[in-house]
Amino acid sequence: MSIFSVSLSSDKAPAHWGENAKLSMTAEGAVVHVGGASDTVRVIRQAGRRIDGLGIAEVKLSGEWSKDQQWAFAMSYTRARKPGSIIWAETADKDELERCYAALLFTRSLVNDTPEDLSPETLALRAAQWIESLGGDKVTVSTIVGEALKEAGWTGIYNVGRGSERPPVFLELDYNPTGKEDAPVDAVLVGKGITFDSGGYSIKSSEGMLDMKCDMGGAATVTGALGLAISQGLNKRVKLLLCCAENLISGHAYKLGDVLTYKNGLTVEIVNTDAEGRLVLADGLIRATETGAPLIINAATLTGAATVALGNEYHAVFSMDEKARAAMLDAGKAENEGFWPLPIEKFHQDKCPSAFADTANSRAQKGGGAGGASNAAGFLSRFVNEEGTGWVHLDLAAAYHGSATAEMPAGATGIGIRSIARMLQDYQG
Structure with a gap:
């Protein structure tokens, strides 16, 4: 035939x-x-x-x-x-298309998998195995799991994930093609890996919860991007940090009114357990900043506010660094992937005030109130260097479609992997 x-x-x-x-x-x-x-x-x-x-x-x-x-x-x-x-x-272009397509299939498959089959540990394992299959002995992997996260001080990942019987995981993967232990880290990718988001005690509606298997889309996207860049011959040292947890309700789950203290000393009052993505990313950003890398990109299906602003065709780009923001937008344009800038200023750090901590994790309003996507970005900016130099936050509004459209199938899109891979190849800090 x-x-x-x-x-x-x-x-x-x-x-x-x-x-x-x-x-x-x-x-x-x-x-x-x-x-x-x-x-x-x-x-x-x-x-x-x-x-x-x-x-x-x-x-x-x-x-x-x-x-x-x-x-x-x-x-x-x-x-x-x-x-x-x-x-x-x-x-x-045939060989390059095959490389891109392999990364796309990996990313989509990971996001589209069922939450039962994709626990935090399974997400970390599958991401590591795929990168190891591409990078071989240039890749080293370490994980911190469950109660060990509390002991290590990774308070966001631990508290968000402790309500589930399946433990949270912090994955650190190091792709180091130089073979030198003291080689500088050129870039760090940080991904939100919430394998299922019930909203916690700030519980979502049934309709709002239906597609929450996709809440690890940030982790899948940065993993897919790194794998693509490696297959394209990446010769820079890059770390991949995945912040993996299930946000579930139980007698051991974190609660509204709790105050978390992060490794950088910042205290955070929980006013919405459904604003959990920024809590796990904060740990990843602290670790990313410790490496001294000139480029940090974090990716997350973080806020409904970004989707309200941009629909499902664009990812929102936030950065306090004009050079890094322009480079990300240029990469998206070069790869014909939709990225659009949204505002972030220093004052956005103060948009979630708390009487009991340095900041709250959101505002006690539906969707975090007006400017929710920028307020979330402002929260994250507290966990990188003071000026936000080299940091790019991607709120992945275009990562997933709950139902098919005239132009896209239902499920994960994989939009962003090519642009992030280009950033890794081209960006000069």
Whole structure:
């Protein structure tokens, strides 16, 4: 049986397919008609969804396709359950597309997995195993698990995760291609790895909880990005820090009114147990800052406020460092991935006041009140260097779709892995 072929054409579709048809069928497969389209990528994505909807298990991209056109098709064609496979067009970009696609499949699979199958320990293990498969003996891994987190002073990860029977984990992975123990760390990636978020005692609604398997999307995204960069020949030393926990309710769970004391001495009052992502990331940022790396990128499905502001098409970018922010936005533009800047200033550190601690972890209002995404970024900025030099916070509003759209399948998107990988390759601190 011949493989289903998909080609591009600048001609209009035959009239019997409809006056404005952008997809037609032939004996060999399908033709995507991009001629006259103001946004060819959008046309290709919509075609990818329609072809995927036919249940076709394998497609071959035939004829002339650019790299970005092939990637647009792949992003939309690759569904969560039993995804079809792609034979890339015979172009100079074929090997690079295969590397990107492997990273995309890893990232999406990890996010789309069930919360029962992906415990904090399993998340850390699968991330480490995948990076080790790419980096070999250049990779070393250490983990701190359960009660050992309390003893080590990683108070955010410990307290968020202690309500679950499955222990929280802090993963530190070191990719060091130099082989020198004293080599400087060029960059640190920090990922929020909440494998399921019930909201804790600030419990979510059933509808709000349904997709919370995706709350480890930050951890998956930075892991996917590092793996992609390694496969592209990364020659810089990079650390990967994953802050992994289940945010559940039990007699041992953390509570509203608790005050946590972090390693940097900062005290935090808990006014919302559903604002847990920033609590675990704070530990990761403290550790990242200790390395002295000139670039720190943290990624998290952190706030609904970012989604309200940007929808599901862009990731929000926050940075107090103009150079780092511009570099992140430029990387996104170069990779045709959606990133958009949102404001953060020093005063955002004071937007969550507390009478009982240096700061609260949110505001006692629905969604954290006005400017919730910036307020969360302000909270995180307390855990990096004073000026925020080299630090980029990504609030991943585009990481996951609860249901399919005309252009994207349901589930994880993987948007961001290419841009973060580019940052690792190109950024000069």
